Amino acid sequence: MSVKVRTRLLSVIGVVGVGLVAGSLLLWHAQLGEMLGLAADKEPVVSSVSAPALAQPPATTKATTTPTRTPRRTPSTPPTTPKTTPTKSPKTTTTPKATSEESIDGLSSKLRTRLKKAMTGARADGVTIKITSARRSSAKQQRLLNEAIKKYGSYKLATRWVLPPKYSAHVLGKAVDIGPTAAMTWLNKNGWKYGVCRRYDNEPWHFEALTAPGTKCPPREPHAVAKAD
Numbered sequence: 001m002s003v004k005v006r007t008r009l010l011s012v013i014g015v016v017g018v019g020l021v022a023g024s025l026l027l028w029h030a031q032l033g034e035m036l037g038l039a040a041d042k043e044p045v046v047s048s049v050s051a052p053a054l055a056q057p058p059a060t061t062k063a064t065t066t067p068t069r070t071p072r073r074t075p076s077t078p079p080t081t082p083k084t085t086p087t088k089s090p091k092t093t094t095t096p097k098a099t100s101e102e103s104i105d106g107l108s109s110k111l112r113t114r115l116k117k118a119m120t121g122a123r124a125d126g127v128t129i130k131i132t133s134a135r136r137s138s139a140k141q142q143r144l145l146n147e148a149i150k151k152y153g154s155y156k157l158a159t160r161w162v163l164p165p166k167y168s169a170h171v172l173g174k175a176v177d178i179g180p181t182a183a184m185t186w187l188n189k190n191g192w193k194y195g196v197c198r199r200y201d202n203e204p205w206h207f208e209a210l211t212a213p214g215t216k217c218p219p220r221e222p223h224a225v226a227k228a229d
C-alpha cells in the first residue's frame with residue numbers, strides 16, 4: 001500500500017466513524033429529548049393532578065361536614081320532645097281557662113244570657129254593671145281560699161267568703177261578682193226581672209241565676225257554707 005491509499009482509507013474510516021458517532025449521538029440526543037419532553041409533559045400533568053388532589057383534601061371540608069352531621073344525628077332523638085310539646089299546648093288552651101276572670105264568656109250560657117239583658121236594662125237606667133269576677137279556675141279559687149284562711153283565721157270562717165273549688169259556683173261559671181256599688185244596688189233591686197239574684201247577705205256583689213226571669217228571688221242566705229268537709 002502506498003501512503004496515499006492509507007491516508008484515504010483512514011480518512012474514509014474517520015469520516016464514517018465520525019459520522020457514526022455523530023449519528024448515534026444525534027439519535028441518543030433525540031431519544032433523550034423525547035424522554036425529557038415526555039417527562040416534561042408528564043410532570044405538569046402529574047403536578048396538576050397531585051396538586052388539586054392535595055388541595056382537595058379539603059380534609060378540612062370533610063372534617064367540618066362530619067362534626068355537623070354528628071350533632072344533627074344526635075338531635076334526631078329530640079324530635080320526640082317537639083311532638084310532646086304540641087300535645088301539651090292544646091291541653092293548656094282549653095277555652096274556659098283561656099277566658100279572663102273578668103270576661104262574661106266564661107259564664108254558663110244561662111247566666112251569661114240573663115246578665116247581658118240585665119246589663120242592657122241597667123244601662124237604660126244610667127247604671128253600668130262591671131264584672132269583677134266571673135268564672136275562676138280551680139287553682140285560682142284554691143288560692144283565694146288559702147288567702148281567706150289566713151285572713152279569717154280558720155277554714156270554717158274562710159268558707160263563708162270563699163268556697164272550696166269543688167263547691168264554688170264561680171268555678172262552674174254559675175256566679176258573677178259585679179261592681180261598683182250602684183250596680184250592686186240596681187241588680188239587687190231589678191235582678192229578679194232577668195232571673196239574676198243576690199245570694200248572700202255578706203256579699204252584695206255576688207249574683208247567680210237563681211230564679212226564672214220575672215219571678216221572685218229566693219230568700220237570701222247569711223253567707224256561703226261549705227257543705228261537707
Ligand SMILES: [Zn+2]
Pocket residue numbers: 170175176177203205206207
Ligand atoms: Zn262571688
